Amino acid sequence: MLPSQLYSHPGKLLENHLISTQKLIVHYLSEMPNDLAVSALGNTAKIIALTHDLGKATDFFQKHLKGERVPKKLSRHSLFSALITYNILKEQFQNNEMPMLGYMAVRRHHGDLENPETEAFLEDEEVDLVKKQIDNINQEKWSILINNLYKYGLPTTPTLQDLKSWIHFFPALMKEERRKWRKMNDLKLYFISNLLFSLLIDGDKTEVVIQSALPSRKQNIPFHAIQKYRERFRTYETSIINQMRERAFHEVININQSLENPLFSLNLPTGMGKTIAALSFAFKLREKIYQESGLLPRIIYALPFLSIIDQCAEVIEEILSFEFPEMDSSIFLKHHHLSDISYIKSDEYFEPEEAKILIEGWNSEIILTTFVQIFHTLIGYRNHFLRKFHRLCSSIIILDEVQSIPVKYWGTVNKVLSDWCNLSHSYVLLVTATEPFLFEPSQLIPLVEKNHYFKSLDRVRIYIHNQESTLEEFVKNLPKDIRGRMLFVFNTISSARQAHQLLENHYQKSIEFLSSHVVPLQRLERIKAIHNGESSIVVSTQLIEAGVDIDFDIVYRDFAPLDSLNQTAGRCNRNNLNKKGEMHLFFLLNEKNKLYAHSIYDPILLDATREILKHQDFIEEKDFLDLVDCYYKTISERKSKKESESYLNALSKLRYQLAGDGEKSIKDFKLIEEDFRRFDIFIELNEEAKKLWEFYLSLKEIGDVYKRRLEFQKIKNRFYHYVIAVPLTVQNQPPLVYGFGYINQSSLDGFYDFKTGYKIQGDIILW
Numbered sequence: 001m002l003p004s005q006l007y008s009h010p011g012k013l014l015e016n017h018l019i020s021t022q023k024l025i026v027h028y029l030s031e032m033p034n035d036l037a038v039s040a041l042g043n044t045a046k047i048i049a050l051t052h053d054l055g056k057a058t059d060f061f062q063k064h065l066k067g068e069r070v071p072k073k074l075s076r077h078s079l080f081s082a083l084i085t086y087n088i089l090k091e092q093f094q095n096n097e098m099p100m101l102g103y104m105a106v107r108r109h110h111g112d113l114e115n116p117e118t119e120a121f122l123e124d125e126e127v128d129l130v131k132k133q134i135d136n137i138n139q140e141k142w143s144i145l146i147n148n149l150y151k152y153g154l155p156t157t158p159t160l161q162d163l164k165s166w167i168h169f170f171p172a173l174m175k176e177e178r179r180k181w182r183k184m185n186d187l188k189l190y191f192i193s194n195l196l197f198s199l200l201i202d203g204d205k206t207e208v209v210i211q212s213a214l215p216s217r218k219q220n221i222p223f224h225a226i227q228k229y230r231e232r233f234r235t236y237e238t239s240i241i242n243q244m245r246e247r248a249f250h251e252v253i254n255i256n257q258s259l260e261n262p263l264f265s266l267n268l269p270t271g272m273g274k275t276i277a278a279l280s281f282a283f284k285l286r287e288k289i290y291q292e293s294g295l296l297p298r299i300i301y302a303l304p305f306l307s308i309i310d311q312c313a314e315v316i317e318e319i320l321s322f323e324f325p326e327m328d329s330s331i332f333l334k335h336h337h338l339s340d341i342s343y344i345k346s347d348e349y350f351e352p353e354e355a356k357i358l359i360e361g362w363n364s365e366i367i368l369t370t371f372v373q374i375f376h377t378l379i380g381y382r383n384h385f386l387r388k389f390h391r392l393c394s395s396i397i398i399l400d401e402v403q404s405i406p407v408k409y410w411g412t413v414n415k416v417l418s419d420w421c422n423l424s425h426s427y428v429l430l431v432t433a434t435e436p437f438l439f440e441p442s443q444l445i446p447l448v449e450k451n452h453y454f455k456s457l458d459r460v461r462i463y464i465h466n467q468e469s470t471l472e473e474f475v476k477n478l479p480k481d482i483r484g485r486m487l488f489v490f491n492t493i494s495s496a497r498q499a500h501q502l503l504e505n506h507y508q509k510s511i512e513f514l515s516s517h518v519v520p521l522q523r524l525e526r527i528k529a530i531h532n533g534e535s536s537i538v539v540s541t542q543l544i545e546a547g548v549d550i551d552f553d554i555v556y557r558d559f560a561p562l563d564s565l566n567q568t569a570g571r572c573n574r575n576n577l578n579k580k581g582e583m584h585l586f587f588l589l590n591e592k593n594k595l596y597a598h599s600i601y602d603p604i605l606l607d608a609t610r611e612i613l614k615h616q617d618f619i620e621e622k623d624f625l626d627l628v629d630c631y632y633k634t635i636s637e638r639k640s641k642k643e644s645e646s647y648l649n650a651l652s653k654l655r656y657q658l659a660g661d662g663e664k665s666i667k668d669f670k671l672i673e674e675d676f677r678r679f680d681i682f683i684e685l686n687e688e689a690k691k692l693w694e695f696y697l698s699l700k701e702i703g704d705v706y707k708r709r710l711e712f713q714k715i716k717n718r719f720y721h722y723v724i725a726v727p728l729t730v731q732n733q734p735p736l737v738y739g740f741g742y743i744n745q746s747s748l749d750g751f752y753d754f755k756t757g758y759k760i761q762g763d764i765i766l767w
Contacts, residue, residue: 025045060074087162251447258445266281300366335373396429436563485533494760518756538552681726
């Protein structure tokens with residue numbers, strides 16, 4: 001092949017980059033269902049792979065690449081490439097949406113997606129700029145480039161004269177597109193748009209960075225690895241709990257796995273081994289899908305909180321170690337915003353830049369991640385989230401602790417997951433002890449007969465103390481004797497800290513403390529110690545509610561929504577080892593004589609809970625299921641559908657960023673709402689923290705922003721073990737140093753208490 005002598009990157013021929021990007025995209029398409037891979041989507045993806053950087057053919061860009069000074073506007077390539085892409089696709093797809101979707105993907109492949117109507121509006125200055133760029137192309141080099149690409153599937157060979165004709169008519173074509181897209185209302189088009197964008201940006205970034213072939217796929221992750229894991233950790237006690245765990249496990253793995261319905265539910269009480277059961281189901285479903293369709297689904301296990309990811313990762317790694325003694329990242333990886341940038345493969349070394357690309361592209365068979373990563377990919381517009389969107393095709397998604405999805409998004413999540421599964425041949429398993437009305441029962445295939453498990457348990461009784469009281473009154477009325485291991489759970493950091501002091505005086509002993517204002521390093525150490533039985537009394541905020549494997553004899557809980565109360569009850573006599581556990585529910589008042597609960601929880605949830613509890617003096621565990629169902633039914637009837645409908649409207653209209661008055665855009669979607677503006681503070685707690693901070697400061701000497709970020713990624717996980725987030729409204733603020741509040745070791749006494757964490761001055765209601 002005669003080289004064009006045009007370059008995409010230093011030392012890399014433009015045609016080689018485009019052809020190699022296309023090969024990667026063809027590989028990605030081979031992992032997708034045929035009805036997507038060989039459709040207009042697949043054909044468009046292969047074309048835009050060859051056109052996405054054609055704007056780099058200008059002498060302006062070529063000089064810029066050599067380090068020569070060129071006006072920045074003239075060396076830009078995305079708009080020019082997008083214009084060429086649109087016209088080539090227009091010849092292939094008459095009266096179709098693909099030309100515009102291809103244009104949008106190429107125009108924004110270095111940024112975030114924009115609304116079609118926005119993209120279809122060109123300033124006169126932009127048109128003039130493209131005309132200058134066309135005039136700045138070497139005709140001979142262009143001809144060689146286009147002919148080389150034609151051999152790899154470019155459907156036409158446009159000349160420079162063709163480009164001049166295209167730019168002349170382009171504004172009129174865009175006017176037509178604006179009219180068409182204003183009327184568009186199709187959720188499937190949103191998925192197609194994001195898939196196209198995802199395929200392109202993943203192929204483009206991977207081609208540039210990865211110098212070797214992508215890790216090969218593992219066809220077999222055998223189910224017997226789980227059987228071996230269970231054998232190692234099996235306890236042969238014939239307790240009721242163990243019998244129920246065994247029954248639940250066998251019920252899950254023996255269910256008839258129909259591939260017709262993509263939505264499944266695993267609703268079991270806390271402590272029933274839901275993680276192992278969910279993975280078992282996913283392993284067997286993966287085998288069945290591969291046998292029947294030849295597709296090899298990735299298993300994507302998502303959790304709502306970072307605090308429980310490491311615990312889950314240890315279980316998955318232990319299971320896989322039975323089959324893969326030298327397990328590497330191509331089999332299992334963790335991905336969240338604090339993930340280590342380390343991609344391990346026994347026979348290959350990946351530089352940090354390569355590792356980052358492989359991790360963020362989910363190049364693995366099993367991915368452990370967060371709800372934020374999943375839902376901001378499924379409902380997203382941002383480049384770094386959407387790069388992995390195509391990995392969700394033909395996947396098995398496990399949503400653990402699914403009750404954590406905010407009520408206002410139920411309608412959106414229902415429609416998005418249902419339609420996505422039907423389009424992409426994916427499957428979703430909802431895992432929870434308190435199943436919300438996220439889907440109608442008719443939409444879900446239950447994996448177990450949940451009534452049997454909930455009705456058979458008698459581990460804990462919840463006593464309801466309806467009399468409202470202050471913290472001082474609450475502590476004063478507690479028994480003086482310590483009757484076993486006790487957990488106190490409060491709704492706010494301020495109430496937890498105040499109660500901690502009162503309780504230490506009351507019991508005349510040191511008491512463990514947990515909140516988000518204790519640095520993560522200490523928090524994890526304390527949770528581990530609590531798990532090992534080293535603390536007899538613990539005061540905490542609700543951060544211990546979901547997924548934290550700790551067990552107490554007696555639990556005291558401030559009023560909260562019923563699903564939260566159920567989660568807290570799961571920390572009481574969890575393994576049924578002692579006499580019946582007690583949980584005491586109190587209604588605690590702040591200094592303004594208002595319930596603490598009202599400062600952080602949705603009043604609809606609190607009102608529904610209070611109505612259910614108002615005629616109860618106590619609740620037995622066997623009654624939890626019926627009460628939770630009643631609670632969610634009440635919420636479902638009362639919650640406004642307006643928010644979900646607004647987001648579904650934004651998705652169906654591809655309203656990525658801009659929205660009119662009273663409308664939502666996809667950009668507005670935030671799974672975790674921040675009630676307060678916060679800022680991060682680095683606590684120089686010890687010598688390791690001091691070294692990490694010094695390394696962080698040294699990064700400022702690296703001029704290249706990308707290289708600086710890459711170096712920070714190497715320490716990011718350890719660095720954030722010393723970072724907490726506090727509201728901007730606190731009065732006790734440390735100096736701001738390069739984006740972080742900074743507290744050095746000599747200043748710790750003024751800002752940080754080694755037991756209760758950050759010393760707040762000013763009102764705070766965070767947890």
